[in-house]
Amino acid sequence: xxxxxxxxxxxxxxxxxxxxxxxxxxxxxxxxxxxxxxxxxxxxxxxxxxxxxxxxxxxxxxxxxxxxxxxxxxxxxxxxxxxxxxxxxxxxxxxxxxxxxxxxxxxxxxxxxxxxxxxxxxxxxxxxxxxxxxxxxxxxxxxxxxxxxxxxxxxxxxxxxxxxxxxxxxxxxxxxxxxxxxxxxxxxxxxxxxxxxxxxxxxxxxxxxxxxxxxxxxxxxxxxxxxxxxxxxxxxxxxxxxxxx
Amino acid sequence: xxxxxxxxxxxxxxxxxxxxxxxxxxxxxxxxxxxxxxxxxxxxxxxxxxxxxxxxxxxxxxxxxxxxxxxxxxxxxxxxxxxxxxxxxxxxxxxxxxxxxxxxxxxxxxxxxxxxxxxxxxxxxxxxxxxxxxxxxxxxxxxxxxxxxxxxxxxxxxxxxxxxxxxxxxxxxxxxxxxxxxxxxxxxxxxxxxxxxxxxxxxxxxxxxxxxxxxxxxxxxxxxxxxxxxxxxxxxxxxxxxxxx
Numbered sequence: 001x002x003x004x005x006x007x008x009x010x011x012x013x014x015x016x017x018x019x020x021x022x023x024x025x026x027x028x029x030x031x032x033x034x035x036x037x038x039x040x041x042x043x044x045x046x047x048x049x050x051x052x053x054x055x056x057x058x059x060x061x062x063x064x065x066x067x068x069x070x071x072x073x074x075x076x077x078x079x080x081x082x083x084x085x086x087x088x089x090x091x092x093x094x095x096x097x098x099x100x101x102x103x104x105x106x107x108x109x110x111x112x113x114x115x116x117x118x119x120x121x122x123x124x125x126x127x128x129x130x131x132x133x134x135x136x137x138x139x140x141x142x143x144x145x146x147x148x149x150x151x152x153x154x155x156x157x158x159x160x161x162x163x164x165x166x167x168x169x170x171x172x173x174x175x176x177x178x179x180x181x182x183x184x185x186x187x188x189x190x191x192x193x194x195x196x197x198x199x200x201x202x203x204x205x206x207x208x209x210x211x212x213x214x215x216x217x218x219x220x221x222x223x224x225x226x227x228x229x230x231x232x233x234x235x236x237x238x239x240x241x242x243x244x245x
Numbered sequence: 246x247x248x249x250x251x252x253x254x255x256x257x258x259x260x261x262x263x264x265x266x267x268x269x270x271x272x273x274x275x276x277x278x279x280x281x282x283x284x285x286x287x288x289x290x291x292x293x294x295x296x297x298x299x300x301x302x303x304x305x306x307x308x309x310x311x312x313x314x315x316x317x318x319x320x321x322x323x324x325x326x327x328x329x330x331x332x333x334x335x336x337x338x339x340x341x342x343x344x345x346x347x348x349x350x351x352x353x354x355x356x357x358x359x360x361x362x363x364x365x366x367x368x369x370x371x372x373x374x375x376x377x378x379x380x381x382x383x384x385x386x387x388x389x390x391x392x393x394x395x396x397x398x399x400x401x402x403x404x405x406x407x408x409x410x411x412x413x414x415x416x417x418x419x420x421x422x423x424x425x426x427x428x429x430x431x432x433x434x435x436x437x438x439x440x441x442x443x444x445x446x447x448x449x450x451x452x453x454x455x456x457x458x459x460x461x462x463x464x465x466x467x468x469x470x471x472x473x474x475x476x477x478x479x480x481x482x483x484x485x486x487x488x489x490x
Binding site: 006007008020021023024025028030031034035038039042043044045047048049050051055059062065066082091092219221222223225 | 251252253265266268269270273275276279280283284287288289290292293294295296300304307310311327336337464466467468470
């Protein structure tokens with residue numbers, strides 16, 4: 001079976017909690033992608049809850065070190081939900097200018113690893129349902145440091161960073177707030193619900209379809225198995241009849 | 246960040262359609278495992294719809310060739326739903342004795358690759374809702390060649406093969422038919438529904454928990470980030486104060 005690829009292509013999801021939870025029932029956009037790309041590509045989760053671009057920027061070489069660039073079909077970078085916290089959240093907040101610079105550096109590092117920019121997608125942070133998130137924070141003894149005015153600026157910076165670095169972008173914030181029921185796209189006010197994940201998947205689908213268009217289905221369809229076996233028998237027969245001594 | 250693991254551990258799911266579809270909304274047991282093992286282990290789908298043990302047995306070396314044994318945390322082998330078709334289904338049917346022998350050879354090949362038998366789980370085929378599957382076959386112009394009497398024999402062979410080869414087993418058939426609503430565990434009569442996948446996940450959980458008990462959470466919790474950065478600063482300070490010239 002030497003004609004078969006030994007290493008399967010990878011789609012690597014880099015990000016924060018919405019990426020880490022992307023195989024859960026609610027946050028299912030990773031599962032949706034894995035299902036969409038079955039028999040073509042592995043979907044690899046490198047999401048780290050609570051992380052911002054400052055930390056992820058440092059981690060990119062370590063994250064990518066286990067993958068050979070030629071096997072990477074696509075990389076998503078889904079950050080900003082933590083960076084865009086108000087400056088009072090000293091641990092997670094990253095100033096807007098630094099955020100954009102970090103994104104540019106992240107894309108540059110991915111490219112340095114050998115992944116062409118056409119295969120990189122920056123996903124901007126979603127809007128938050130502030131009153132729901134405030135309630136969630138209260139219950140869990142935390143202070144709400146989210147504001148959609150701030151998130152909108154970070155979402156814009158994502159689009160700019162993608163344009164400047166020549167990669168694709170999905171502007172989740174801008175797209176979702178066009179919908180009447182956008183608050184249903186979140187579960188606790190901050191994280192994506194299954195409705196939100198399906199919406200994100202629909203936004204990603206054209207990019208993923210384009211980038212993975214050349215990927216073949218791996219291993220033959222079972223209905224072709226008998227035909228293949230017959231073909232192998234025929235080739236062996238011809239070989240032994242003609243070429244063998 | 247040299248203290249961090251470069252290659253993440255892998256749980257490899259080998260099987261037929263119920264494995265190939267394991268990241269779909271209905272057939273979600275792969276997603277459930279991926280969510281359960283987030284930040285610990287990648288769940289890799291090597292499911293091939295329609296395949297039997299005869300074909301998978303040949304493919305095992307090729308499937309495993311891309312993975313270093315030391316990174317494989319666990320392997321599931323979920324086959325038998327196709328092998329156990331009646332002999333009139335010439336393409337998929339595999340005689341019972343050969344089926345068991347193929348399973349033994351599959352486990353042996355996985356062990357030869359360097360994966361200890363304790364990390365291998367054979368999952369037996371589920372029962373079928375024959376009348377529902379007959380309807381589905383009729384609609385799609387196929388002949389129904391499934392029988393639960395046959396499947397029960399193949400399920401038993403899975404348990405025997407696991408015992409003889411010293412690996413774990415999950416007897417899906419026997420366990421599910423104990424439940425009153427077992428027919429709800431299937432969607433088209435043959436493939437697992439989300440109820441069936443949750444049931445399978447519950448059966449797998451003790452084995453997965455045991456086998457992956459030693460796996461650490463990869464990369465620090467974000468709440469420890471500041472502490473870690475302070476620690477790094479302190480270590481650097483001590484180094485430059487004492488060791489540096």
